[in-house]
Amino acid sequence: MTTATTPLRQRLIAEALRLEEDRLGRILDDPVADARAREAGGDFEERVVRRAAETAAGHRFAGTLEGLIQVRFWLVLLAAGLALLAGIGAAAAVFGQGATVNIGWALAALLGLQLLMLLLWVLFTIYRPRGGGGALGRGAMAVAHGVGRRLSRRPDTAVVLSASLGLLRRGGLGRWIASALTHGLWATFCLGALLGSLFALSVRQYEFVWGTTLLTEESFVAMVGLLGAPAQWIGWPVPGEQVVRASRIGLDGTAGRELWSGLLLASLLFYGLLPRTILFGLSLLLVRRAAHRLRLDTGLPGYARLSDRLSPHARSIGVVDPDRARQDGPEAPPRGRPAPVTGPALLIGLELERDGGDWPPRVAAVDWIPLGRADDREQRNDVLAALRARAEPPGVVLVVCSLARTPDRGAERFFASLREQTRAPVWAVLDEGHRLAARGGPRAARVRQWQEAGTRAGLDYVLEAELDDAAHPGTRELTELLRPGSTT
Incomplete structure (x- = not known):
């Protein structure tokens, strides 16, 4: 069986590819994979999954995932072995203190902690279902994540781990995996x-x-009778009232050795091993159900960019030329500073010189949704497709442009296409002015050229900023306009 055969693994590879393309700000161009995905048919999610499996990056992610699964398997096996040894060690500590055993201490040492943890698991599952799963299982998952990151030598490990964490947070899958680990390890301890x-x-x-x-x-006496009730139901002999009274400290301690032994073993079985084993099996069933129901969030920009590429019908490539009324008519007067944004801010990079590793730019107290880079015609079509696919209207569309470049007719066409695709305000953020200054270019004249191009294309605002410099006046203004918490 290969890594990508199960639906969950296929979706995990697709999610890893989305994260990689979001990091690069563009779609990895693979016409063969796109064609095979379209030919495979099915709904949009199925085509996305098929495309990911067909790409070279998808094959790399599949190999990395297989290696991580093997690492996690051995880690879980090691944890189970340690839990088994811990249970044996607890029994050795109880029976290694001498020939006389206090039955109360023995039950507390072997069952007390795990019964308390079981009660906490039930309470968290009922009152905080999203945060449940068990501390032991979540700790084991965190250790497996950290060890897998350290042991794997593949460069794609971080991407695959991030994709797996993202999917585990959806549909309760991670919660039930943590629950299965918790109950499985406690059951092994009880064994x-x-x-x-x-x-x-x-x-x-x-x-x-x-x-x-x-x-x-x-x-x-009543407590012992209640404790031994399940064993009595199946005919397991437990101490009766006379034996319990005779076994009090200071009396004849030889009474009912076999009965007390039976009660201790029955308690470990009925209050320790059986409940945890049943809950372990139930958690596995819920893991399977959650994995079966799990779906990719195809509304994310990284997937939405693929809507035109994977459509079985002819693709729309947006507006070929800007509106003649806008291009040939009188220029609109410059617009003043707009009001602060109250909806999600979408971010697009237009022919920037910054490396892909610097995308998207990070500005303190600003959170935005990157739609990707628009450096060529294909990428611009992908960005427009992502904008059209959004169900929630954005509060603003930000186009980050490079002052190191002169605005051309292609940039104006792209601005006009954005205006055609959304009713939200479209702003141009003029970045990378330091690159122009390093080349000795006329900064003020270049800013004016971009402002004129934005006016002709119908942009709502043109702002000069240095996104890598939090102290720049334009960056501070942008921070004030994009209020924290305005994005989804």
Whole structure:
């Protein structure tokens, strides 16, 4: 079986490819993969998954995923082995203190902590279902994530791990995987404690006693009867009232050795191993159901950019030329500073000179949704497709342009296409002015050229900024206009 055969793994590879393309700001061009995805048919998500599996990057991600799965398998196996040894060690600690065993201490040591953790798991599952799963399982997942990142030598490891974390947060999948790990490890601990106790009771004779200061003798007798009720239902012999009273500290400690041993083993089985095993199996079923129901969020810009490429019908390539009324008519007067944005801010890069690793730009207190780079005609079509595919209208569309370049007719056409595709305001953010200054170019004249091009194309605002310089006046103005929390 190959890595990409299960639907979950196929979607994970598609998610990893989306993250990689978002990082680059463009779609990885693979016409063969696009064609095969269109020929495969199905809905949009199925075509996205097929395209990812056909690309060279998808094959790399599949190999990386296979390696990470193997690492996680061995880590889970190691954790199970340690849990088994911990259970055996707990039993050895209980029965290694001498020939007399306090039944209360023995039950508390072998069952107390795990019953408390089981109660907390139930409470978190009921009252905080999104944060449930169990601390033990979430800790094991975090360790597996960190160790996998360190052990894997593949350069795509970080992308695949980020994709897996993103998918695990959706549909309860991660919660139920953590739950399965939690119950599986506790069940293994219980099995170790049960085997360790069985071995100790088989090779050595122990006397069982009990003592209490707060409880009355009648109360303790009732507690033992309640504790042994499940065992009695199946005919498992447990201490009766007479044996319990006779086993109090200071009396005849030899009473009912076999019955006390049976009660201890039955308690480990009925209150430890069986509940955890049942919950482990139930969690696995819920993991399977969540994985079956999991779907990619095709509304994300990284997927929306593919809508035209993977459409079985003819693609729309946007507006070929800007509106003649805008191009040939009288220029509109410059617009003043707009009001602060109250909706999601979409970000587009137009022929920037910054490397792909510097995309999207990071500005403190500003959060935006990158639609990608628009450096050539194909990428511009992809960005327009992503804009059309958005269900929620944006608060603003930001086009980051480079002052190191002179605005041409292609840039104006792209601005006009954006105006045709959305009713939201479209702003041009003039970045990379330091590159123009380093070349000795006329900064003020270049800014004026971009402002004139934006006016002809119908842009709502043109702002000069240095996005890598938080102290730049234009960057501060942009931060004020894009209020924190305005994006989705």
